[in-house]
Structures are given as structure tokens and as C-alpha cells.
Amino acid sequence: MPALKINLNYSKKPGFYLLVAFLLISISFLFFEAKSYWHVGVIGIFCLFFSFLLIKKFKHTKLLLLVFIIIFSIRLFQSIPLYSYQGQVITIYPDQVKLIPDYVSGIGKFKNGKITLGFKPTSAIRNALSQGEKVLLFNIKYEVSEIEQAHNFGEINYRHYYASKGIKELVNIQNYQFISSSYSLIDFYHYLRFKLERYFTTFPRLLSFFAGELILGENINDDTQQILDNYRNLGVIHLLSISGLHVGIYTFVISVICYFFKITEDESFVIISFCLLLGILLCAGQAGFVRSCLTYFLGGLLKKKAFNLNNSDLLGLTAIVHLLINPRLFMNIGAILSYILVLGLKVIKSESSFKQGMLLNLLLTPLLLFNFYQVNIFTVFFNILIVPYFNFVVMPLTFINIFLFNKFLFISDIFEKILEFGEATINSFARTNIGMIIFGKITWWQVLFLLIVSFCYLIFRLESRKLKLSIVTLISAYSLIFISIHFPLQGQVTFIDVGQGDSILITTPLFRKSYLIDTGGKVSFASSKRPKRPQIEQITLPFLKAQGIDHLDGIFLSHQDADHVGDLGPLLDKIKVNKLYMARGLLKNQAFLKRIAGKVHKSQIKELLAGDRVNEGIKFDIVYPYQAGLGKNEDSLSVTFKVNNKRWLFTGDLDQAGEEVIGQKTPMKVNYFKLGHHGSKTSSSEHFLQIIQPDLVFISAGRNNRYHHPNQETLAKLDKLAIPYLSTQRYGSISYRYGFGRDHFETFLK
Template sequence: MSVLLFGHPLLRIGLLTVFTIRLVMLKDPQILVLTMIIGVVFGNIVAANAHNGDTPYERKDCHETVKVYPDMISANGGNCHFIAKSGLSGRKVIYFAHFKSLAQKKLIMGSNRPLAMTLSGEMKAMMPATNVNQFDMRAYYHHQKIYEAFSGKEIIASRPYSQLTLTDRIHEIRSRFNHYCQALPKTLRTYALGLISGTRQSDFFDQMSGVKQLGLLHIFSISGMHVYYFLSILDRALTMLGFSGRLKGTVKLVCLGGYFIFSGGSPGLLRAVLMAGLAISSRMVGIPLSQLATLSLTLIMNLFILPEALFLMGVQLSYGLALGLIATSKMTYFRQTVLLNLLSLPILLFHLYQWHLLSLAVNLLVLPLFGRLIFPLVIGGLLVGVVSRPLVLLIDACLHEFNHLLNVVGALPGMVTFGKPALVVVWALLFLTFIMIVHHGGRRMCLVPWVVLVTYGLTFIWIHFPLTGEVTMFDIGQGDSFLIRTPLNRSVTLIDTGGKVVFDQQPWQRGIKTYQASRLSINYLKSIGIAKIDTICVSHQDADHCGDLPAFLTEMQVGRLVIPLGMDKNPSFMKRIEMRAKTTSVISVSDRNVVSGLPLTIYHPYEPGRGENHDSEVLGGRFGGLSWLFTGDLDRQGEMDTLGRHPGLKTDVIKVGHHGSRTASDPQFISQIHPKIALISAGRNNRYNHPNQETLVTLKKAHVAVWNTQDSGMVRYMYRQNSGHFEPVLDRNEGKMQ
């Protein structure tokens, strides 16, 4: 029913068919009646939640005071976000806010008690993902019953609560624990926060690059393994204190609930806590439950609490691996680990698009090491942290070497950018892998591994050698970034990378440097199986055009950079690309150059410059039966100069200069090149009021159709040979959401 109401249509049909056949084959009227009763109850609960979600509470220029737990605040520089219950709508809301000063940040982040925080801003529904395969924040929080976001202008005031509930005190303990960890050495601190309280600092992925590359994030996402260790320690402690029987079970249940809150209360952790609680309860009342029955009841309870839980990757992995552990419980450790990795692989590829060839070997070695060495070291470091500085430094050194080894292994060749397999392929691979697990000894099943291998191979070929090409305008906010990919991926070219322009920030406001390209354009490229870009053309030096270039140079293979003539003498730009690989060449061009293998013609610049707006590269090419022209931030004078040097220049599609500013798109220029379609890349509610009304009037008078990222999000022109079609991600109404 969850999938019927929220899931993919194809998946709905498949699961409904299997479920119906299962009910018919059982021929048990009691089960049929019970299923119908549970279905009606579940449907009513879901309908109530869906009604709340479809009517988001929106209000502009409002002040609101909410209860905030400091341990649940994620801060980076002068920005922070947290989830709290709104006093306006009575529902959970995600709040984004800005600290007024460094003193305010220290006061809030240094507090242990829950805070009554007053904020000014606006409440609104969340935007959907505006790029294909972008992380969909709206869907992610919707699955957790969070439907609105509060965009805060500033935090007006905060004060600690004096009267605390039991939940408040658990959060206070967690906050004190996190502050205690801040005094520990760096690596021990990261491991203690990740493994004990489920907290990740803003620089977690920089420090733990090997964990990310090798697919070991599940170890730092508190789940079944952590709950098992917690209950094992608690059981020994209670036994030593003389507890037994129902009293011991009751204490464990209470502590399990407290541990759920203390560890962050993630949806993935809920499965482990519910399952452990059911197992303890069944023993207390003398009703034995098999592991499979316990898992099944846990899933039912979980879906009543969060009806859309199984659409979250963490929950999918949690239940999938738990089921796999039950099915492989009698196998050897090696065989079990191999099959569990195969079981999780389709889910990981569907969400993350890549997999390291060394992941399996590392999992085989690291998982037992974590239980026997890393966990004890972390707990030991926490215990001796306040009494023996030399010993805690020794423990930190051991963890540092272990983490360094993971980072080194993660940096080794072997990362396969597979791409995003189709949903039907994911389900087929999961089904076939589970068949391999359940019938691993049957002679008839000997062909199944080969079918799995062939399915992976054919899927890989289908993703990496597509019959269609594309010209794509990414929605990267205020900036430019375009992809040109020819059929069969013969050529992959990027024009600009986008980037964020930062205005007059104090050092404490800057925080950890992040690149939005990692979750937008780079993420999209990986989802379609692209790990190497043949050419990145940088139109000019402005941050909104090449600010995210370092992300591409570090996360992907880049063959060459094509920049305007003279920009290689600009020290600011050259510093930005100093981390490039030795195999990445830099080519400085003018309109007199022809770059071998580049599917574009260079029309501008014609003299050396420093990479400013009037030095912008102007590039043109023909794809899918249409001619295209990309003008960067070229001004009106530059447009007319380009026409003077190339008087016969015409185009079907123009990337409007300077995001639609009035400084570009001269009416005479537009009239002479005679475009039919205009592409405008500009941020929503940008401070420059792009696109300018004068430019829109010019385009309208010339009868030019306009695609604007503000309204349509990412726009793709998908083509095959000499014909194609435009595909916007958003319709006009979605794009106009503020």
C-alpha cells in the first residue's frame, strides 16, 4: 500500500501482482480478513498524513519561537539548519538560519540545554529537485513527514529552557557528550561522534574520504551493529548489578528508547531499535519470535510510523541487509559478506551511481576489525580522555593510521562510475541475488550468477553508450553551466561549471568550502555513467561561471581546459586550477584557433585579455539538427564586434548573454543572428533582477521562445541524428515556487 500510494507506477503493478498471488495461494480466510483490516487502518493513517502534506503552511515575513536542541543543529560558518516543531503549523519543519554574530554562534552552539529560539523569515513549501538525478530535498523530508522549510533572515534571540522533560534531558546528555568529544584529538573525535552519538561534523567527508569511496558509510550510520554493541554492554552491566528476568528486559527497553534519541533518531536506526525491542519483548512475555517474524513485524510497525520510510536509501539498505543476514546466517563469513555486498549493490548504484572494486575486499577485512579493535579503541579513548593525555594521544594515533590506510586504499584506481540503472533492472538484480542466497546449493540455480553478471554488463553498456546525444542547461542558480554530449558518448564537453559568488563575509562566516556542482552537475554526469570530461570550456574568470571548476578537477577526469586568450596570465584564475592533474592540459584560444576534437567553433575573443566579461568565449556548434551559440557574459559591444568579424553568423538556439542582463542581447545582434529559441540561466530571486525586462522584450519582439532555469529548472535537448526535443525538469508553476 505504501508503494501504491507513493511509489513508481511499474513497481506498484509488480508488487500488487505478487501480493495478490500470495494471498490467493495461501487460501486462508483469516489472513485475508486480517490483511483487509490492517490495510484499511493503514490507508486511513496515510490519508491523514497525505492531507497534511498537501496543504503546506505558508507565511511570509513572520516571527516564530521554537524549541531547538543544540545537539541537533548543523552549523557551517555563519549558517545553520535544524528540525523543530513549528508553533504556527504544529508540524515538524526544517529551519535554515543565519547567526547574527560570532558571539551568538558561540552562545547557541555552546549550550547544552534546549533553547527557545526566535527567528524571523518566511515559511514556505520546499522546492522539488530542479535537475535530473539531483538529491531531492523535498522528497527526502516528505518521506519523514516534513513538508515545509523556514527560510530565516536572522536569529533574533535565544534562551535556555528551565523545565526539562525526559527527552530534553537525553538531548542535553548528547550535547554534553558532543562537547566533551570536541576536546579529544581530531581522529578520535570524529570516530567517537560518528560511532556513538551519530554526529557528523561539517568536515567529515574531507577527513573520511576513504570511508566514502569504499562504501563504508554504513559503519558510521548508526544501525543494527551499533545497537547490538550497546545492548551487549548494557546486558553485561545489568548482569553484574544482579538484574535478571523481566526487570532486566524492562530496563533494556527503556534504555533502548533513550539510545534511539541519544543517537540522533534517524529513520535507518528506527529499524534496528524496533527489531531489538520486539526481540526483548517477545522473550519477556514468553512468545518466541523467529528472526524473520521479528523483521516482518518491525517493517509493519515502521510503516505505520513512517509510511514512506522504504523510499529512503538508508532504510532500504537497513531492511535489505537485515533480511540478507537472516537468509545467510548459516553460511561462512566469506560467502555471507560476498552475498550481502551483492544484495546492497543495486541499491547503492541506484542512489550513488558508482562502486569501488576494492569495496568487497575492504568490507571483508574491516567489518570484523571494527568490532574487535576500532570500537574498543574508541570507547577506551572516551574513558581515558580526561585522565591520561599520553594514552589518548596513542589511541588517536592508532585510529589515525587506520583511517589513513582507508584513505590510501580509497584513492587507489578501481572506482567504477556505473551510472543509474533503471528501476526495473534494480528489482531484477535484487530478486536474482536473493534467489542466489536462498537456493545457493541447488543445481538448477547454477545459471543465476551468470544471468546476474550479464544483466550488470548489459546495463553498463546501455548507460555508457547511449544512442541519443544531449545539450543540457543545468539549473545551478545564478551562473552558467552547459553539457554537450554526442551519441555513444563520443565527445563530452562542458561549457562553464557554475559557482557561488561570496560577498563580504567575515572569516567566521565562511565555514567549510563546498561546491554545489558536486550535488548537481557532477552528480548528473555520474548518473549517466560519465567519469571523464574531454573538454571544459571556461567562458571567463567570474566565479558564477568557473567557481566550481576545482570540484570537477578533483572529482572527475578532465582532458583539457579551453580558456580565452590571455586568461592563462591571470594569477587568480591559475591559482583556482592549480590542483589539476598533470594530464589536464590548458589551452588558451582566440577566434583564429581550431581545437582538435572540440565539437564547437570559437567566435570570440580575438585579442588577449584577463578573462573579464568582454573577453568571454563565444562558442557555436550544430547538434540534433539545430545550430547553437553560447556567449558567456559577453557585452553588447562584444556581440557587435563578433558580428563584425563573422558577418554571416546565424543560430537557431542562443544562450542569452550575461543571464539576460540589459548589458547583453543587443536588439541588432538578436535580429541579425535570428535565433528561434533562447536559453537563460539565472538564479531565482537573484539580487541583479536577471533576466532584465528589456532583454525579455527584445526576445519577444524577435519572436524568440525562451527557456529560463528560474521557471523550468534544468532543460535538456535530447536528440538522435538531426531531430530532438526539449525536456524541462519543472513545469512553469513548479518553477515559480518561491
């Protein structure tokens, strides 16, 4: 018993729980995030460093430290989805899936874990889920596959996202039987979330959006992406995450109410704890909210036990408990940002609020650049303007509306008008892009280096010599990284994996010029009623921003098909484009004109025919068409150019007759050729391939596409002619890198 007392006393020495938290976080990174020997080596060094500090400084707490490590190790192994889905009964909760008339998708639970799923529901299942009932599927005919990973640089990796939730498989359900089930306590929890979601969708648009974000921690509207983009671009997206800010407001309001009703401090703590626990359940455990609630719970309990910890150790203890609850916690960028933000605040708590904002933004910038590739240098000022609006307008109006909506509908209309004015003002700021810097994606080791130097700057900011060294190091590091991204030593020709479509990026080295050939886009089918976001928001724009590309010098448009130019309109809305190059006659196509209406000036458009040349950094020669058309496949703009003394040829969806014209009028030997029409049998005839004699050809086509591209006859033709090929279906984006006489190919999927 005396030994235990000594351990507890030593565990109260400043720094113990914070260092243990750092050690457990390092172990979790080693377990879940290490993808290479470099990762293992660097993270291993951090594990040894924190272990050394703990053993050296807290010699009498080795047993307590060992207990933490053992318990956390057990939790780590428990968090691994050990079993694959093998036909067990699947439980579907109504708040865990999206239900549209012809499809159900979301998360399901089975005996040994969770899966993502998709299937066509019967009318009975639609009715059950729409009523908030739990559904059990059994006797299932299914296909299991890994969750789709990213196929392009900068693209969101959904495999990693779902892995952070302990989900590794997608189950495509083809046939099944089902029953609905009676309610247990956990079923009631899911039913409550579902009913709140349904209730919020009856609100006016903005009130519905904010209610979903602030209570459920999710966007329940399909048409509010612009609001999210506005808040993200201004650097205030944290306001839409249920976080410590909201916990502080909730506890203050409840405390005032308890004081008014003369409720004791202990009773108030219980009431507030219950309300916060309910909030955790409703928001499905958002990391920032859970962190702040845990800090409140632990602080209150330790205070009652007279076990006083300083603020840093209380944060460390919070992180330890949070990790024991969710070992995958720090696979979530929201959790990383939340904890680093609070840790930074502990270091600079003596500064003014404005200076705190500046210093915290400095601390968060490396993580923002790694995950979002951009930063707004005026974020501090936008926070000063928008935080009061959010705290004193958005939140009160949203919560008042939640309680009064059914009784006073006219009040909701007034609230909606107020919010419309506020959001319109925010939108006007966001559309200017003032302060926005498209920096590019930095590497993991650059993030680590910048974080360490930034923390050194915060810690040593009162020591002039170390402060100057930190400032010089930070400025030099950011400058060198920015230059390396924006003035690359290599140019590229990259086939962006846009699924069933074409989009090719061409850039030059050093003083970079950037061009696209087509933009890709989804083909719409009348039978599908599912709302679609433009692909460019998920693929092309992140791909460009990750490379620091904030404008395009030109876009070459082959023809009017949606899988080639369907995303042109949204792309023009999101990024500056200097020129649009297209075959003469395309402007007479009414469907195409609708895509660009109000988005470009006449001076930006250049119509081309065979024999024309575009000479801006790269010499693009037009080899087809010879006469104006309407932008159909047979009118496809065909372009050839040379980089690093290698000739490329792109022919869009040109048919074999058009290829023969090129072969007759401008015969050429090419090194690299994009196979016509996604490898369809209507393009790239054997005769044409013999004329151009490509060393390598490329196929841009979607996985499991309904057209069955590339055609087997076409592939047999390539085999017969001994022409090797690479396909985005198999390799994701395919890049040719060149510069200073050297070149090589690389694919995103190895």
C-alpha cells in the same frame, strides 16, 4: 475466546508476519512513493499478490490481518502533514538547528507539525541556543515556500528527504519575538543531545567525528567530508551508520559486564533494553539501529511468553512494529538497505562469511546504483580489511575517549594519532579508485527486476538449473543496462542548473565524447562566514555519474569569474579531464592559476584565439577573442559548433562590444544561443540578436539572485524580436537530445 486462540496458533505458522510486513511495506510505497500510473499499477499488483498469499495460506487469520491493515492505515493518514504553517508559535530545540554567527537554520516544531526554517538571530537568541535552551518564537513575520526540489538529474532531492521526515515547508522568518522556556522531560532529551554534541566538538578532529557518528548519528564536523567519501567509495559507509553491527557489540559488552557482576538473565535484559532505548533516543531513531533494537526487544519478550517465531517472522514482526512507529520508514534508503541486508542474511545464513559478503553485495547493488550511481567490485575485500579496524580500533578508542577525555587529555592525543594513521591508510586506498565502477543511475523498474532476480539467485542457488538461469539473467540484465547508459543512442546539450553561473554539458551518441563549457561555482562574499562545499559535489558530479560519465574529454573555460570556473579545482580533483581549453592570456591571471595549481599538466592545457578549431568528435570553432587578455568578461572565450545540423553559440559573459566584433568578423545564423552574461543588460544587444537570428535562447541564472538576472530590459528585447527563451530559473536543467536525425528538448522541472 477459542477463536482468538486459533488465530494466535495460525499466526505462529511460518511466514505470516513476514508476508504481513511485505504487504504493509507495499501499501506504504503505494501511499508515499507512487508518482505515476505505472508506479500505482506495479505496486498495486504486489499488494494484491501478498494479500492473496496471506488469505490463501492463513485462512483463519483474516481478522488479525484486517486489524494490522486498519491500524497501519490510521497511522498512514496520521503521518500526513495536513496543515500548513500559519504563524503559530515555533519551538526551536538547540540540537535541531545549526547556529553560525549570522544565521540559524534547521527544524522547528509548531502545533500541527514540523518545518524547516531560517532566520537571522538576535544576540539573545544566539546566547540562549548556545546554552542549550529551548526557544519559542511568536508574533512572527514570515514567508512560507515549498522545500527546494532537485533541479538536475542525479541531484539529491531535498523535498523528498524532508518529506520522509514529515516536513513539507520552508519558513523564512523575517521578524519575531521570542522567549526561552523551562524544561520538560522532552526538553531535557534535546538538551542532553546538545550537550553531547558540544562535548564531542572539544575532542580532536577524528575522535570528534567518530563520536558524533556512533552516538548521535550525525556528522558534527564541517571538515570531514573526505572521510565520508572514502568510506562510501570503498563500500563500507555502513560502518558509520549506527546499525545492527553496533547493537550486537553493545549487547555483547553489556552482557559480559552483567555476567561478571552475577546479574540474572532477566535483569540483564532490562539493563540492555534500557541502554538500547537510550541509544535510540540519542541517535534520533536511525533506522538500522532501531530495527536491530526492536528485534532484540521483541525476541526477548516473545521468548518470555513462550511465543516462538522463526527468524524470518521475527524480522517481519520487527518491520510491522517499525512501520507502525514510522509509516514513512521506507522513504529512507538507509531503512531499505538495512532490512534487505538482514533479509538476505536470513536466506544465506548457512554460507561462509566471505560468500555471504559476496552474495549480500549482489543483493544491494541495484539499490546502490539507483541512489549513488556507482559500485565498488572489491567491497567484500575492503570490508574484510576495514571492519576489524573499525570494530577493534575505532569503536573502543572512541568510547574510551568519551569517558576519559577530560581527565587524561594525553590519551586522546595518542588515540588521535592512531586514528590518523588508520584513516590515512583508508584514504590511500580510496584515492586509487581501485574497483570503482561509475555505472550510472538505473530506473525504478530495473531496480525491481534486478532485486527479484537477485533474490531468486539466493533462494535457488543450490538448484543448478534455476541457478544457471538466474546467473544468465543477471549478467544479461546488467550488461544491457550498462551498455544503454555508456553507449547512449542520443547525444545532448544540457544547461546544468548550477544556480547563478554557467555549466553546459555536450555529449555525442554511441561512442560518447563528453565536454563541459564552464563548471559553475559560488561567488564568495566577505560577509558570509558559512562554510561552503563545492557545488560540483552536490550538482555536477552526481549529474555526470548518474549518466555513467567517469571522465571528460575537455572543458572549455570562458573566463576567470567564480560563477563560471569557481568549481574547476574541485572538479579536477574528482574526475579525470583530458584537456582544458581557454582563451590565450588566461594563464597570466594569478587568481585563475591558483585554481588549477598542481591539478593539471601543461600538456593538458590548450590556449585558443578566434579562428582556432577543436575537432574531437564535435567541431568547436572559436569566434572570440582575437587577442590575448586576462580572462575578464570582455575576453570571454566564445564557441560555436553544430550537432544534428543545428548551430549553437556560447559567448560566456562577453559584453556588447565583443558581440559586435563577432557580428562583423564572423556573422552567422544560429539555431540556439545562450544569452550573454545570464541575461544582463550589458550583453546580447538587439543588433547582435538580429544578426544571429536565434530560434531559441537560453538563460542560465540563479533563483532570486542578487544581480536580478535576467534583466527586464533584456527580456523585453527578446519579446520585441519574438525570440522565445528557456531559463534554468524556471525549468531546472534544460536538455537538447539528438541522434539519428531526430531531436527534442526536455526540461527537468516540467
